[in-house]
Amino acid sequence: MTFEEYLTYEDGTDRRYDFNDGELVEVSPASALHNVLMMFFAFHLQLEINQSAHPYCVRTNSTEIFTGKRTRRPDVLVMTRDQSKQLGNQPDMLYEPCLLVIEIVSPTCRTVDTIEKRQEYAEFGIPEYWIIDFLLGTFAVLTLINGVYVEKIYRDNEAIAFHVFPNISLSMAQVMANI
Secondary structure (H helix, E strand, O other), rough: OOOOHHHHHHOOOOOEEEOOOOOEEEEOOOHHHHHHHHHHHHHHHHHHHHHOOEEEEEOOOEEEEEEEEEOOOOOOOOOOEEHHHOOOOOOOOOOOOEEEEEOOOOOOHHHHHHHHHHHHHHHHOOOOEEEEEEOOOOOEEEEEEEOOEEEEEEEEOOOOOOOOOOOOOOOOHHHHHHO
């Protein structure tokens, strides 16, 4: 399948797919817990965007990123308003790096969420990547420096330091209290 065919592919079901170098890869639907966490982060990010008047917008599990070979649909992403406007009425697909992606680790996709996407997002040039692992109780903030992510892991009540949103005050304990 070509990428252009993927953009208009419809199989008549509710299934979602990623495009991987000509192949369709079915994506498992998000669990209820996953959805709660996506909305938690989207709410906090949107609140900060509104309060600080950042020219950004938040998307949850909808906008895809095309890295040139494959697509990924982050659980949450933050893009500029200009990027959002450029999408217009086209497929919800970014061809350039957004500001931030968040992945909530799925027990069945641990390697994909923590290793494969880390490499792909770094190569694509996404400046900040958050990995939330509710099973391990960890919150990782990865900052892109010279093409490589530098990772800082937070647990419990440690105040998380964000680079794209330095005014957000959050800890893993606060996240866990909401699930």
